Amino acid sequence: MRKTRLIPLVPILILAVFAGGSFALGSASHLFNSDADVYRVVVDQKGQMRLLTPDGRGRDDDDLKPNESVIEIPSRDLVTAQQNKIAELERRIVALENRANSTGGPVINDASLALYLPLYALDGNVFTSNDSYHHTMTVTGAVRGSQGRIFDGLDDVITSPVVLPANTSPGMTVMAWVSKADLNSRRFICSSGYAPWQFEVWSNNSIGLEVNIDGVYRHLVTGPNKYPSDNASHLVVFSHDLASGYWYIAVDGQITGSGTQTGAVYAGGGTLRIGDHNGVGGSYWKGSIGEIEIYSRALTPLEMQLSYLGTRTRYQ
Numbered sequence: 001m002r003k004t005r006l007i008p009l010v011p012i013l014i015l016a017v018f019a020g021g022s023f024a025l026g027s028a029s030h031l032f033n034s035d036a037d038v039y040r041v042v043v044d045q046k047g048q049m050r051l052l053t054p055d056g057r058g059r060d061d062d063d064l065k066p067n068e069s070v071i072e073i074p075s076r077d078l079v080t081a082q083q084n085k086i087a088e089l090e091r092r093i094v095a096l097e098n099r100a101n102s103t104g105g106p107v108i109n110d111a112s113l114a115l116y117l118p119l120y121a122l123d124g125n126v127f128t129s130n131d132s133y134h135h136t137m138t139v140t141g142a143v144r145g146s147q148g149r150i151f152d153g154l155d156d157v158i159t160s161p162v163v164l165p166a167n168t169s170p171g172m173t174v175m176a177w178v179s180k181a182d183l184n185s186r187r188f189i190c191s192s193g194y195a196p197w198q199f200e201v202w203s204n205n206s207i208g209l210e211v212n213i214d215g216v217y218r219h220l221v222t223g224p225n226k227y228p229s230d231n232a233s234h235l236v237v238f239s240h241d242l243a244s245g246y247w248y249i250a251v252d253g254q255i256t257g258s259g260t261q262t263g264a265v266y267a268g269g270g271t272l273r274i275g276d277h278n279g280v281g282g283s284y285w286k287g288s289i290g291e292i293e294i295y296s297r298a299l300t301p302l303e304m305q306l307s308y309l310g311t312r313t314r315y316q
Helices: 009-018 079-100 301-315
Strands: 038-044 049-051 068-074 113-118 126-128 136-140 143-145 148-152 157-160 171-180 187-192 197-201 207-213 216-221 234-241 246-251 254-260 272-274 286-295
Touching (some): 171 187, 171 197, 187 286, 197 234, 207 234, 207 246, 216 246, 234 301, 246 301, 286 301
Antiparallel strands (some): 038 068, 113 286, 136 157, 143 148, 148 286, 171 234, 171 286, 187 197, 197 207, 207 216, 234 246
16 A cells, blocks of 8 residues: 655645646535545646545545555645635736737836847847847847747847846846757857857757856756757746756756756856857857747746746747
8 A cells, every 4th residue: 555645735736737747626616625634636657636536535545556646635724725826827827828929029027037039029120128128139130930030050140238147146047939940060049248158059959058157167058869859949948046056957848957056146248149159150040039038037947837838829
């Protein structure tokens, strides 16, 4: 008989979201028995969950499948709180979906969002970013397509004199919807000057951010073959918190690499370059870039996952 565990509901719901799993809550009157102290829930290795029976009680643990285990979740004081939590997540997803379907280039007023470029909606060779700071961006080549700007891999680039992130930033996140036309080649998604940082896909299809922290150049990179071997669009994300040092890289909402790199400050940046790293020949981005977001803080994995769910309908 498998041993059951008593744990809170919040981490389990979040775990299910991260793992791509599901847990249909339905209505409280249908799934939750107000007289029960705990609910016995079956969880499989993918994070998918179900109640043992509609009232959370029932069959013996010996009936479980090999990849399933049972957890016990306290009920009375958490039912209302969890309904509110799910409702808030649903509101955020709807807001992101509305943003993804916007054809006018939505403006996002978030102080921590240092740069937002919905390149699928921004026309012309000079435009301003759709964030609170309205950075001026200049385009060289990179013609506009249905899913963003198309970069030829030779000399196409979008630049701005803005320095991101600022030295005082507690962290950073770079998030981009991209498609890569040539696999097994090193290409830069975006960068800031020569030494501060650059976000790239390597020739072995690893994904990484090279960044100057406290005057030391750090390579924060996944293992090989983490970038998908196709020509489809994917959301690639790098996020780093300076205080804790925790960083992760994600593709399409799933973390593919992580580690720890502490520090005090990021080095000062130079010209922000989308699709390039300081004019290094042979490394210009080849493919499309649909949108770019750069935050002056780390995004939680849940925030990253919601961003993917809310914007993927435009690209996938």
